Each structure stands twice: as C-alpha cells, then as structure tokens.
Amino acid sequence: MNLSDTTQMASAGGGTLARLRAYAPYLLAVLLFGLGTYALYRLLAPVDINAVAAQIRSTPRHLVALALGSTFAGYLCLAAYDWSALSHIGKPLPLPVTISGGFLAYAFGNTIGLTAVSGGAVRWRLYSGLGLDGYDIAAVSTFTAVAFGVAATLVGLGALAVHPMALASVLPFQTSSVRLLAITAILVILGPLVWASVTRRRLKVGRFELQAPSPGLLATQLLISLGDITFSALTLYLLLPAGGPGFLTFVAIFAAATMAGVVSHVPGGVGVFETIVIAALPASVGVDKIAAALLLYRLIYFLVPFALALVLMAAFESWRALGGTTRNSGMSRLFAATEPAFRAIEPTAPILLAIMVFGSGMWMSLSALLPPVSQTTEAAEALFPLAFVEGSTLLTSALGALLIVLSLGLARRSLGAFWLTIGAMLAGAIVALLQRTEMEQAVTLIVAVLILLPFRRAFHRRSVLTHGAMTPGWAALLLAAILSVSFVLFYAHKSIPYAHELWWQFAIDANAPRALRSGLLISLFIGAGSLLFLLRAPRFQPQPPDTGTLEAARRIAMASDQPDAGFALTGDKAIMLSDGGDALVMFGVSGGSWLAYGGPVGEPVGAQEVGFRFVDAARRAGARPVFYEIGPESVPLMLELGMVMHKMGEEAVVDLSRFTLDGAARKKLRAAHARAGRDGLSLEIVSPPHDDGLLSQLRQTSDEWLTAKNAREKGFSVGRFEDEWLNRWPIAVVRQGDRVVAFANLMTTDSRRTCSIDLMRHSDAAPGGTMEFLFTELMLQLKAQGFARFSLGMAPLSGLEPDRSGRLWDRFGNMIYRHGGSFYNFEGLRAFKAKFDPDWLPHYLATPSGLPPLKPLADAAMLISRDRPQR
Structure with missing residues (x-):
C-alpha cells in the first residue's frame, strides 16, 4: 500500500520560499554569531591579550579544581534530566545506562550545539534499542528542553526578585518594576504548572499539549534543574575575580546569558553568552579579568567534558577490540554496565571526531595569529633563526586550516580524510615540539591522534576525498571559522596601524605581519577547500538501469531480508550502487526531488556509503534528497544524513x-x-x-x-x-x-x-x-x-x-x-x-x-x- 492517493493533496508551490526557510536557521546562526563577535570585539577593545593570558596563568589551582568539581556535579544533574523524563513517561531504564547516555549526550550536545547529536541520533539509537518508540524519544527530548527552559527562567527571575539591580545595565526599568515583573512572571509560570501537576491536567502551550509530572516528580525535577543552573553558574563564579556581584545576583546574569545563547542557536552560544555577561558585570571588575574567567569557563565546563567523553568512547572501542576480556577490572565493569549507551552513540563517532578535528584546527590556526604570551616563547623567538620562526608559524597555520577542511571529510567517513588527519596532527605535534614553546599543543594533538585510531573501522568510504556536497550547516560552520580568525587577528593586533609594508616585513619581533600572512593563508586554505568540496561533489546522471545494473541489484535485493528491495527490479527507477557493489539506493526524479524508495539496501558499510553518495549527488544536482517509506531500521542512518523524519503511516x-x-x-x-x-x-x-x-x-x-x-x-x-x-x-x-x-x-x-x-x-x-x-x-x-x-x-x-x-x-x-x-x-x-x-x-x-x-x-x-x- 502506498500513499499516492494521499499525496495528490500536497501543494506543489513555494519551492524557493521553502528553501529559504530551510536555510534560515543557519543564516540566522551565522548572523547572530557575527553580531555577537562584533559586540564582543567592541567590549574587549580596551583589553590587552597579554593581560588576559597573564590573568589565566595566575588563576589559583584550587579554584580551578573547585570549578572542575562544580562542572562534574552539574553534568550529573544534566544526566538526571533523562532519568526524570523516562520516569515521567513511565519507561525507566537501568540507572547506569541512563546516566552514562545522558552524560555523553550533554557532553557533546552542550559543546557542539547540534540537536542531531544531543537530541536526535544519540537518544534515538540509545532508547529505540531499549524498547522506546519515536514518540517516547520525542517526549524525553521535549521534557528535558521544557524542564531546562522553565528552570533557567525561574532561577533567573528568582534572582532578579531578590536582586533587581543584577541586570540594571541591560534592562531599562526601575528597580521596583523589575522586582514586580519578576515575581509576577514567577507566579504566571509556576502557578499553572503546580495546578496541572496536582490535578493531573494537561497544559496547553500554543499548539503543544504537555502532561505535567506528578507533584513528587515535579519537585524532584525542580531540584535537578536548580542543581544544574546553580552548579553551572558556580563554575563561572568561582573563576571570576573579586569585586563582582554576589552569587544570587550573578545567577540572574548567568541565567539570562544562558537563555540568550540557547535561543540564538549558535553552537555553545559562543559570542552571545560572553557579550551579555561582560555587559552585565560592573566595569570595576576589569574586562580583562572577566574575559580570562570566561575563557577558562569555556575550557572547563564545555571542552573538558567533551574531551573526557571522547576519551571514554575511545577507551570503550579499545575495550571492545580486546574482546572485553579483562572484565575483572573496574573499567571493564563500568563498560559492561554502560555498554548500551556507548554502543548507541558509536555510530555518531565520525561527526563527533570531525568536530574534535575542527576544534584542533581552529586552535592551531588561532595560535599562529597571537603574539607570544609567555617569556619562554619570547626567548625562543630571539634564539631561533628568523626563517624558522616565520616558517613554523606559517606551517602551523596551514596545518590548522587543513584540519578544518579535513573535518568535513571525516564527517563523511572518508578513509583518505582519516589518514590525512592523522598525518596533519602528527606534523603539527612535531612542529610544536621543534619550537619547544607549544608543548601543550603537541601533547593535545598526540592525544587526539590516540582518540582517532580506535575508530579506524568507522571510516570506510574510499571515494575521492572532495566528493561531498557542502551542507548548509558545514558552510555556516566554515564561515564562522573565518569570522573567528578575523576577530582574533584584528583583536590581537588592534594597536598596530595597518600599512602595506606589513605584508613584506620580516623580523623576529614583528608579530603583526606574521599574523597577517598566517590569517591570509588560513582564509585561503579554508576558502579553497570549501570551493573544492562544492565543485567536486559527485555527479550522477539518473537513467534507467542497464542489464548489468539490474543483475547487481537483483543480487543485493535477494541477499537482504527486505522483500520491498525487489522493487529495484521494476526498471522504472534509477539505481545507485555502492563502490563495492554490495548496496544500492533505488530512486526516481520528480519536480525538485530525488526520491529514494526505502532506505539504502545491502551491507551496512556499503549502505552508509551509498546513502551519503545519494544525498551528495542530489544536492549537487540542485535537488532535494528524499527517502520515501522508510522503516524504523533506516532511521539512525537518516539522522546521520541530516534528514528529518515525517511519519507517513504504519506497516x-x-x-x-x-x-x-x-x-x-x-x-x-x-x-x-x-x-x-x-x-x-x-x-x-x-x-x-x-x-x-x-x-x-x-x-x-x-x-x-x-x-x-x-x-x-x-x-x-x-x-x-x-x-x-x-x-x-x-x-x-x-x-x-x-x-x-x-x-x-x-x-x-x-x-x-x-x-x-x-x-x-x-x-x-x-x-x-x-x-x-x-x-x-x-x-x-x-x-x-x-x-x-x-x-x-x-x-x-x-x-x-x-x-x-x-x-x-x-x-x-x-x-x-x-x-x-x-x-x-x-x-x-x-x-x-x-x-x-x-x-x-x-x-x-x-x-x-x-x-x-x-x-x-x-x-x-x-x-x-x-x-x-x-x-
């Protein structure tokens, strides 16, 4: 049974408008990121980069340790969101699986800001394998999002009610008005929620209808949410210098900045969050000290959990490769108890590793733009030959830009991109070791290589590296990278007047011209790499299959467990085969769509490969890739391909x-x-x-x-x-x-x-x-x-x-x-x-x-x- 009778009702207009609306979130994210970057640049205008570096180095270690502890407690609260949501829908799971799965989802989702990782593929893979359907998973995601939004709003309003002057520099209202508005808003939010919980009624918000949790679960969730907001705010508060507002006042600032970052859809709220915090805190604290605290906060609260989750994933992959034989050790018992969570997130490894490589490339690129921030570096610049200093800086910037471009190949499971990334990271580590001034960079790159190696089997596409269409998400990310490079370049050297001679000026103590050349090289590498991806995406000419293709399709279809795969043999659909000839996508072309019937059929590795090829080829042809009537077994791959599921019925x-x-x-x-x-x-x-x-x-x-x-x-x-x-x-x-x-x-x-x-x-x-x-x-x-x-x-x-x-x-x-x-x-x-x-x-x-x-x-x-x- 098909949907032909139903689909006759569909409207065929508005193609251009639909595309603009589809790209709108990415354009808006880039716009907000650019505006946040510009506002941040203006706020940091009087700050010297060396002062920020000095402030970071002087942060007491016990405060860093306390911030790490607060981060750990905050992530436990985040993982408890899923436990609470599963209890609410009446489908609790084993606590180790829920906590580990929640930690992995939030460690990646908070840093990347991608729902495809945090709210989509991870939860779908984890919970669908444990008996939950699509609506249950959507309910978990909605519950956690609503719980966080309500809690952050209530905490922020509560802090404003106690300290209405917290956002005086941002809000154009009198103190008494702010307190009254805050208390009123709390009652408006909390009153209906408590009433719905006690009476077990449904709460209608716009076109959404929510079932309020029971009073006991509501109280528990409020405590969990309060712990989440409190510990995350405490992490930053511990790093701020003395002279700032009290903790309750700061919580209001933090809650407002967090919600603004979430609403902006910018990954991690970068730029938006910092702008609001700096603008709201009193100038007497010192902008350079606030900037240093914000940088440390980003490192501790976002990058440390992200890196820890990657290390745990790599350790799990290594444990699996060894057959899980050392089960008497504590690590083996941990992995045995949490194995469903790690197995669930394993297929998302390529995109996560791609983000890691992207971040590594950004770090290498930006470090080449900054002036020396330590006496060791300055001494090395004085001792080493000029050619070595200039050459190593340009090489570092080139390798960083190369990693940024290669990250797109990793996301598409390219084997060539995998080995090139390993080589580029090792080369970067060698350059850093030869300089003897960037030991942290060398160690980090070596650790990144060790994280990559256990996932070698996930990278199996042997097609040409540049055969991948540029998606709007990656285009936005690369544009944001160029904006970041421009920001750091102009901020780090804002005191130096521009002159054409800077491009040709070579001297040990001339950091500005070196940074200009590095910035140009980075931008050229990223731009050329992006253009190469756009121009070299695979072309596929849809045409009726010949006898050889039909025979290959017959062999693949008959070897599968899906009878509908036999529709590849009707002769009215084009057939795209995997490179190994062990998987296929059958599709037709109509209007502005390439419509595949069902998901890719064949061996899992080949099915993934030909699925990516089909999506790339459709986009290269200017069409929308669509998969028609896919079953639940194909949903995880669809999420990896960036598709959105629309339920069409039931088989x-x-x-x-x-x-x-x-x-x-x-x-x-x-x-x-x-x-x-x-x-x-x-x-x-x-x-x-x-x-x-x-x-x-x-x-x-x-x-x-x-x-x-x-x-x-x-x-x-x-x-x-x-x-x-x-x-x-x-x-x-x-x-x-x-x-x-x-x-x-x-x-x-x-x-x-x-x-x-x-x-x-x-x-x-x-x-x-x-x-x-x-x-x-x-x-x-x-x-x-x-x-x-x-x-x-x-x-x-x-x-x-x-x-x-x-x-x-x-x-x-x-x-x-x-x-x-x-x-x-x-x-x-x-x-x-x-x-x-x-x-x-x-x-x-x-x-x-x-x-x-x-x-x-x-x-x-x-x-x-x-x-x-x-x-």
Whole structure:
C-alpha cells in the first residue's frame, strides 16, 4: 500500500520560499554569531591579550579544581534530566545506562550545539534499542528542553526578585518594576504548572499539549534543574575575580546569558553568552579579568567534558577490540554496565571526531595569529633563526586550516580524510615540539591522534576525498571559522596601524605581519577547500538501469531480508550502487526531488556509503534528497544524513509463528475462512516462470479490477502487470473451481524470512470475502513453508499522534485520516488489516527540512502516477 492517493493533496508551490526557510536557521546562526563577535570585539577593545593570558596563568589551582568539581556535579544533574523524563513517561531504564547516555549526550550536545547529536541520533539509537518508540524519544527530548527552559527562567527571575539591580545595565526599568515583573512572571509560570501537576491536567502551550509530572516528580525535577543552573553558574563564579556581584545576583546574569545563547542557536552560544555577561558585570571588575574567567569557563565546563567523553568512547572501542576480556577490572565493569549507551552513540563517532578535528584546527590556526604570551616563547623567538620562526608559524597555520577542511571529510567517513588527519596532527605535534614553546599543543594533538585510531573501522568510504556536497550547516560552520580568525587577528593586533609594508616585513619581533600572512593563508586554505568540496561533489546522471545494473541489484535485493528491495527490479527507477557493489539506493526524479524508495539496501558499510553518495549527488544536482517509506531500521542512518523524519503511516506485519485460526479471538476469521471453503475457493502458490495460459487468465482478472476501480497502472512504489515483472515472483492464485478470481504476486528474498504482497487484484465474479480468504490461507501456507513474517502493507496516515508529537504535519495527516473517507477509506483499510492481529511498524518520509513535506509528497504523487511504456 502506498500513499499516492494521499499525496495528490500536497501543494506543489513555494519551492524557493521553502528553501529559504530551510536555510534560515543557519543564516540566522551565522548572523547572530557575527553580531555577537562584533559586540564582543567592541567590549574587549580596551583589553590587552597579554593581560588576559597573564590573568589565566595566575588563576589559583584550587579554584580551578573547585570549578572542575562544580562542572562534574552539574553534568550529573544534566544526566538526571533523562532519568526524570523516562520516569515521567513511565519507561525507566537501568540507572547506569541512563546516566552514562545522558552524560555523553550533554557532553557533546552542550559543546557542539547540534540537536542531531544531543537530541536526535544519540537518544534515538540509545532508547529505540531499549524498547522506546519515536514518540517516547520525542517526549524525553521535549521534557528535558521544557524542564531546562522553565528552570533557567525561574532561577533567573528568582534572582532578579531578590536582586533587581543584577541586570540594571541591560534592562531599562526601575528597580521596583523589575522586582514586580519578576515575581509576577514567577507566579504566571509556576502557578499553572503546580495546578496541572496536582490535578493531573494537561497544559496547553500554543499548539503543544504537555502532561505535567506528578507533584513528587515535579519537585524532584525542580531540584535537578536548580542543581544544574546553580552548579553551572558556580563554575563561572568561582573563576571570576573579586569585586563582582554576589552569587544570587550573578545567577540572574548567568541565567539570562544562558537563555540568550540557547535561543540564538549558535553552537555553545559562543559570542552571545560572553557579550551579555561582560555587559552585565560592573566595569570595576576589569574586562580583562572577566574575559580570562570566561575563557577558562569555556575550557572547563564545555571542552573538558567533551574531551573526557571522547576519551571514554575511545577507551570503550579499545575495550571492545580486546574482546572485553579483562572484565575483572573496574573499567571493564563500568563498560559492561554502560555498554548500551556507548554502543548507541558509536555510530555518531565520525561527526563527533570531525568536530574534535575542527576544534584542533581552529586552535592551531588561532595560535599562529597571537603574539607570544609567555617569556619562554619570547626567548625562543630571539634564539631561533628568523626563517624558522616565520616558517613554523606559517606551517602551523596551514596545518590548522587543513584540519578544518579535513573535518568535513571525516564527517563523511572518508578513509583518505582519516589518514590525512592523522598525518596533519602528527606534523603539527612535531612542529610544536621543534619550537619547544607549544608543548601543550603537541601533547593535545598526540592525544587526539590516540582518540582517532580506535575508530579506524568507522571510516570506510574510499571515494575521492572532495566528493561531498557542502551542507548548509558545514558552510555556516566554515564561515564562522573565518569570522573567528578575523576577530582574533584584528583583536590581537588592534594597536598596530595597518600599512602595506606589513605584508613584506620580516623580523623576529614583528608579530603583526606574521599574523597577517598566517590569517591570509588560513582564509585561503579554508576558502579553497570549501570551493573544492562544492565543485567536486559527485555527479550522477539518473537513467534507467542497464542489464548489468539490474543483475547487481537483483543480487543485493535477494541477499537482504527486505522483500520491498525487489522493487529495484521494476526498471522504472534509477539505481545507485555502492563502490563495492554490495548496496544500492533505488530512486526516481520528480519536480525538485530525488526520491529514494526505502532506505539504502545491502551491507551496512556499503549502505552508509551509498546513502551519503545519494544525498551528495542530489544536492549537487540542485535537488532535494528524499527517502520515501522508510522503516524504523533506516532511521539512525537518516539522522546521520541530516534528514528529518515525517511519519507517513504504519506497516502491518504478522508474526507467522503465532498466527492461527484457533481460539475465541479468531472466531470471525475462522468462520470467514470456512465460508470461503464452502464457496469453492482454493489458493495455490505458483512458482515462476509462469506459463502463458496462466498469465493470460491473470491479465483478464487484472483488467476487470482496473476497470471496476476506474484506475490505471502505477509505478515507483508498486509493480505493474507485466509478464517480465510477474515472472520474477511466486504468485498466489485464488480459484473458484477452475476459474481464477483473484491473485497476488509475492515478494520474497533468499532468506525466506519475510514475505510481502505487491499487486492484489480480483475479478468481478469473486465472491465476498475473497481477499480476506487470500490473506488467511496464504499466511497459513507460508507458515507451513517456514516463513517468519508476512507484511500486509502500509496503512497510510495511521498511528499519527499529534497530541504527543505536537507537529503540524501530524495534525494535518491525522485530520485527513479521520475525515478523508470520501476519497480514500483510511480507517477501513487499517481495520481490515487489524483482523489479523499484526504488529504495527512506523514508516517515515525523510526530508532535509522539518517543514511539512508537502512539496516532496506532491513530487512523489507525480512519480507514482507517471505513465511508463509497457515493455
């Protein structure tokens, strides 16, 4: 069953507007980052970089240790968010799995600021493997987001109510007005929440409807959220110099800056958070000291957990490579207890390692722009030859820019990018060791290499390194990198007037011209690398498959457990094969979309590779990549590809091991089956090739069915009545006496685990209950032949729950499902399939945008109904 009838309702307009709206979040993030960077530059105008470095070096070690302890406590509170959310939805998980999974998700999500890592792929992989469905996972993500937002707002308002002068430099209100507004806002937020919790009512916020937690869980969550905000604020407060506001006053500033950073969608709130903190704190504290504290805070609260999580992942991979044999050690017991969490996050390793490499490249690049900040460095510049100093600085900046560009290749699992990254990092470490002034950089790069090595198996794409389309997210990230380079360059050397001679000035003590040349080299490397990715993305010309491609597709499809993979053999879809020829994507082109039917099919490594190739090729052609009717097994890969899931309905799959006509629950089905037997109906499964006489009878039945339905043959997601197509499959033939009254071609694979139906047609003379008999008798015979599952096909738009998801598309689809009976019997189809007591598996449309998928659906409708010459 496909969605062609439903998709006819989709609108085809607004393509340009839809693209602009899809790119809007990235453009807005770059804009806000640029504005924050500019504001930060203006605020830090009077600050000397050397003073900031000196302040960082003079920070007492016991304060750094306390800040690390506060960070650890804060991340425990963050991990407790998931524990609380799972308790709220009534699906608690083992505490070690919840805490470790939560820590990993927040360690990466806080630093990267990508929901694909923190709220999408990690939680989906972790919780879907432990029995939670998509709505449960969405509920966990929504609960944690709402809990954090409410808590941060309440804490900030509470602090303002006690100390209304906290944001006097930012808010244009009188002290009494600020206190009154804060108290009023607290009551407005807390009152309905407590009322809904006590009465167990649902709280409607806009188009979203939330179920408030029980009073006990609400109190627990408020404590968890209070601990989160308090400990994260305490981490920065410990690092601030004396003379600042009291802690409660500072909490209001911190909460406001945090919420601004979250709303901005800038990764980590970089620039936005710092601007508000510096603007809100009194100038008497010293901007250079505040800047130093903020840099240390970023390092301790964001980068240390990020690095620790990467080290733990690398250690887990090494433990797995050793077979987990040393189970008596404490580390082995830890990994054994938390293994589901690490296994869940393992597939996201390439993107996480890419971010690590990107950060390493940024560090190397920026360090080449800064003047010496220690006496050791200044002494080395005086001792080493001029050519060595100039050359090593330019080499460091070039290697840093190279790592920034290579990070995109790592995100796409390129094996070439992996080994080039290892080489570039080792070269950078050697340069730092030869300089004898950047020992921290050398040690960090060596540790990064040791983190990368255990993940060698994750990088398997052997295609050309530059064969990867530039996504809006990466384009925004690279643009932000260039903005950061410009900021540091001009900030570090703002006191030096520009002159053309600076470019050609070579001297040991001339840091400005060296930084200008390094900045130019960094920008050229990043720009040229980005342009190379844009121009060298793979081209693929969609065309009907030739005989060799069809044979390769047949081999891949028959080796899988997915009968629908056989639709690659219809001949009406282009086929993209993996480099190793062990996986494929079948797709059609319609309107502005490249529509793949189902997810990639084949070996997991090859499926990932060809999935990336398909997305890159579609974007290179200026089209949107879309995956049509994908099952839950393909969702993790879709998230890695940056796709958004739109539920399209549910597939009814019968477990044949428990299918029977016995028992009171099957009384009606048993009676219908017996009545069909009295009517003289019988079913035979005929193996291919089929004789011309049978095909002639089936064609007559098919023509009668098409005439009665006032329909014509369709394509893409279904087969057609063609002799060549039907001769590929067994056919279930229902006869009444000697006359054929119904038939269905059966799609199977070599594993013979699952069977599904493609064409289902009956003649005008078929008695009532014929199709019900076909399904019942067919499942009994398939069970006897050893098949494990039987697919009854899709029930379009069933299972959408807008009250749980809050999504506009779910509301629209659910409305059609309930009120669209005049043009398609959605509820009747689901009720018919429900007679056989199937398991309902969700199916999705995967698109690059979170907007309602009206245009992709319209393109799919045209593709399904497109006429194709008979062969």
